[in-house]
Amino acid sequence: MPLDQAKSQDPPGSRRQAILRVGLGVPAFLLAMGLMTDLFAGLPFSRGAGSIPRLVGGLIGLGAVYVIGEGVVGWVGERDKITDPSWKRALHMAAMLGVLGGYLVAVGLLAGLVQRWL
Numbered sequence: 001m002p003l004d005q006a007k008s009q010d011p012p013g014s015r016r017q018a019i020l021r022v023g024l025g026v027p028a029f030l031l032a033m034g035l036m037t038d039l040f041a042g043l044p045f046s047r048g049a050g051s052i053p054r055l056v057g058g059l060i061g062l063g064a065v066y067v068i069g070e071g072v073v074g075w076v077g078e079r080d081k082i083t084d085p086s087w088k089r090a091l092h093m094a095a096m097l098g099v100l101g102g103y104l105v106a107v108g109l110l111a112g113l114v115q116r117w118l
Contacts, residue, residue, distance in 0.1 A: 027060055034063030048115040058114035062107065069103040 038045045038059060045062060049055035073096055080092040 030060045030063035030067065031056065032063070033066050034059030034061070037062050037066045044111060045114060048111065050115075054114050058110060061110045061114075065103060065106045065110065069099060072099050 034045070045058045046055060049058055076092055076095045076099065080089060084092075
């Protein structure tokens, strides 16, 4: 065994390393998505947060809501075809508008949570 590897280190492909990578990678990804969403919206979360933990929590929550919204809208949009009847296309549009409404409600509640309740 080489001297530069200690026995306490995990092997390169271990389960613990994978959990650590996912555990750090997912919040970092959500934070980046939340920061971009906040930036394009005019920085309402960044301006309203009173402290760094509030800001980070709000941005991670905003990123999670954004990713969920993108997934649902993409899923609904995949099923919409030009050859479908009008009623079915209208139903897809109503579903997308419902997702948008839910997204706006979730972001509003999250903004209230970040600015007042934490």
